[in-house]
Every structure is written in structure tokens, then in C-alpha cells.
Amino acid sequence: MANPNPLMVESSGSEPADAAVQSALRTLDAEGGGIAAIAAALQSDLRAPFVAAVDLIRNAKGRLIVTGLGKSGHIGRKIAATFASTGTPAFFVHAAEASHGDLGMITPDDVILALSWSGEQPEMKNLITYAKRFRIPVIAMTAERESSLAKAAGIALTLPKAREACPHNLAPTTSSLMMLALGDALAIALLEGRGFTSVDFSVLHPGGKLGALLKYTRDLMHTGEAVPLKPLGTKMSEALVEMTSKGFGCVGIIDGRGHIVGIVTDGDLRRHMDMGPRLMSATVDEVMTRNPKTIDRDVLAGEALEILNSSKITTLIVTEANKPIGIVHLHDFLRAGVA
Incomplete structure (x- = not known):
């Protein structure tokens, strides 16, 4: 009888199964290397800008505006959600949509966290210009220290270079995970710095399984x-x-x-x-x-x-x-x- 799901591997010892597992292990090894590189950077060149970014976000009168495009945009949405759920008011603004009215969501009291691996996305130009005009602080998260975004930002969180898990070194994989990890590190540093408790957490998570765990x-x-x-x-x-x-x-x-x-x-x-x-x-x-x-x-x-x-x-x-x-x-x- 034919396998109703051709994507399912029928035998764990088959050649295709072994190849798939080896591919997965290479991916995890590459992405793990990216995380290890961030940990090392935080103990050297990334340390000072990371601390400065935490202080800037903590002391902001307004909210944290996270922005990006493509895969960086998808990661940015998750980072914004993590900040919001851990006591730092935050939301995501798509860098391209910002030029079509969404700039009005950003106030001079806010702080912008802009994500771009290359730091050269042209769609972000208007947002950066707007930030300069109204003196809105910008934190860049990029892998290029000399990029336009890094130079325009007040604080540049420069991620260490890492090879993508993609065998062609093209599809954003390791780079996306590194941005996500650094965003989580910022959010948790702020959570711990504020003394954000499980009781505070319960106020922001009343629904679902998490909400149930946070009942009294x-x-x-x-x-x-x-x-x-x-x-x-x-x-x-x-x-x-x-x-x-x-x-x-x-x-x-x-x-x-x-x-x-x-x-x-x-x-x-x-x-x-x-x-x-x-x-x-x-x-x-x-x-x-x-x-x-x-x-x-x-x-x-x-x-x-x-x-x-x-x-x-x-x-x-x-x-x-x-x-x-x-x-x-x-x-x-x-x-x-x-x-």
C-alpha cells in the first residue's frame, strides 16, 4: 500500500532517513555556533553597546518600536511580542509600511530597535530620516559595523559573522536565530533589571495554558x-x-x-x-x-x-x-x- 504521506520516513535505518538526520545535525551545529559566537561577543566588543541598549530602553518614557523587513521583520515581530509580555511596552512597525503612514505610530518618547543583517535595506531610509528629524533614539541590530544602519544608529549591536545553515549560505537561518537570541537576551535583561515577577507576568498572560498556570x-x-x-x-x-x-x-x-x-x-x-x-x-x-x-x-x-x-x-x-x-x-x- 502506498504511503499516504510521502514526506514521512518509513524506516529509521534507510539512507534517506540518515541523510535527513545528518542534515538536521549540520543545521543545529551551524546555528549553535551562531549562538556561541554571540555569547563570546557579549564578553568583548558587544558588551558595552548591549548594556547601553538595555539602559536606553529601560529609561525610555515611551515604547520600544521594533522594525525590520523580510526574515528580520518576522523575527522583529516575535521580539516585540516578547518585550511586551515581559514588562517592556513594545510593538512592531514594518519598515516599508512606515513610509505609508505608520510613522505616525512612533513618538519622540519612543526608542527604535531596527533589525537588518546587512544594514543596507533601502526601505528603512525614510524611517531613519524620521528618527533623526524628531531625535528618536535608534538601536541597530546588524552584522555590518560599517553599514548605513549602524552608522545612523546611536547604538549598534553588531552581531558576529556566522555562516548560514543553508548549504548555499543564502537562506537566512543562523542569522535569523542569532537576531532572535539577542532580542530575547535584551528582553530578559530588562525583565530581571526591573524585578519583573511571576505575578506581573500573570497580569499580562490571562489566557490559555499559560494563563491557567498563572492562576492562584x-x-x-x-x-x-x-x-x-x-x-x-x-x-x-x-x-x-x-x-x-x-x-x-x-x-x-x-x-x-x-x-x-x-x-x-x-x-x-x-x-x-x-x-x-x-x-x-x-x-x-x-x-x-x-x-x-x-x-x-x-x-x-x-x-x-x-x-x-x-x-x-x-x-x-x-x-x-x-x-x-x-x-x-x-x-x-x-x-x-x-x-
Whole structure:
């Protein structure tokens, strides 16, 4: 029967498959070399302009305007999106469209980050002229130190020369990745410099899987009568009824002050099966796990899920001043799209 998808490789040991993998490895090796070259440059010639670019963007009264054409334009859109999502107001302006009215999007309070590997794109001329006229700072990201763009910019982030992964050294591959990596480096340096937190991040990412991860424990927890609790001294027969009726597979144990001091789980029951019939008449004090793992109501859902996974448990008691105020189960994270 004919392969319905001719692009799929049918056997991993075939010659075409080996050739494809070798090609992929050459591509990754070339692109990895480009990233390594940037890392080396940041410790020498690129260091001072990189620091200057971070300071300029951080202190700007307006926004960061990212611009470019072709593959540089596509990379520029992603860089602008990364800046915007990490606390630096930014958007992309196509260098060619700028000459047809989009220059009006750029104000004297803004900073322009212009991407061009060659630094000689004629479509960028009007934008650079506009920037000079209104004294708008320009940061160039280019591989040509003596290019028109680099000379026109106040700060030139000169990328080290690198061979494209394309065997003809033509298709923008390594160069595009290098621009993207340097853009990410700028964005993260600004994020860390501003002390941008996961809470700040959650404000800008309310939707999708990421938005779910950035919900708080308080958004997912069960409260009130839904929380399975029993005081110290309770018979295990009563605790088992509480566990079964609430459906979380556990019951929190509280002391006379209402503080959480233990938990009885399905695992605790299994570990004490050797008690036989006496188990049901025993008190929770004899069976419970003391000092159970708890969580604060203001912990992000992603962090709470990590605690569940690393501790290999399915439930967490939510506390405030060591008093139980809620409970979250792994299923709650699944329903919310976090897990």
C-alpha cells in the first residue's frame, strides 16, 4: 500500500532517513555556533553597546518600536511580542509600511530597535530620516559595523559573522536565530533589571495554558463545608466517613486552636492495615501523618502543581496562619487546564 504521506520516513535505518538526520545535525551545529559566537561577543566588543541598549530602553518614557523587513521583520515581530509580555511596552512597525503612514505610530518618547543583517535595506531610509528629524533614539541590530544602519544608529549591536545553515549560505537561518537570541537576551535583561515577577507576568498572560498556570491557588481551592476536617482524638471510623463523603481521599486533622497538625490519607490507611479490626476504633492521632504539606492561598497554580508532582501527592490543604481554609486536588488543576 502506498504511503499516504510521502514526506514521512518509513524506516529509521534507510539512507534517506540518515541523510535527513545528518542534515538536521549540520543545521543545529551551524546555528549553535551562531549562538556561541554571540555569547563570546557579549564578553568583548558587544558588551558595552548591549548594556547601553538595555539602559536606553529601560529609561525610555515611551515604547520600544521594533522594525525590520523580510526574515528580520518576522523575527522583529516575535521580539516585540516578547518585550511586551515581559514588562517592556513594545510593538512592531514594518519598515516599508512606515513610509505609508505608520510613522505616525512612533513618538519622540519612543526608542527604535531596527533589525537588518546587512544594514543596507533601502526601505528603512525614510524611517531613519524620521528618527533623526524628531531625535528618536535608534538601536541597530546588524552584522555590518560599517553599514548605513549602524552608522545612523546611536547604538549598534553588531552581531558576529556566522555562516548560514543553508548549504548555499543564502537562506537566512543562523542569522535569523542569532537576531532572535539577542532580542530575547535584551528582553530578559530588562525583565530581571526591573524585578519583573511571576505575578506581573500573570497580569499580562490571562489566557490559555499559560494563563491557567498563572492562576492562584485561591482560584482553584474548595472551601467551607467541602474541606474534610476532623479534630484530634476522632475515631478512625468517623474519619473514614469524612474522607469518603468529601471525596478527596484524605482528611485534615486540627488541634484545639484550629491549627492543622496532621492528615490521614488513603496511603496512611494502607500502611496501618496490619492493625486489623482495631484500625477503625483507633484515633486519628495514631494513624495520621504529622506536619502535612500545606500551601498558601496566594501561591500560583503552576507552583502548586510542581509541589504536588515533586512530593508525589494528589492533595494539598490550603492554610492561612496555619489554619485550614481550603483544599486543592490534582483534578482541580486538570479541570483548569494547568496540568
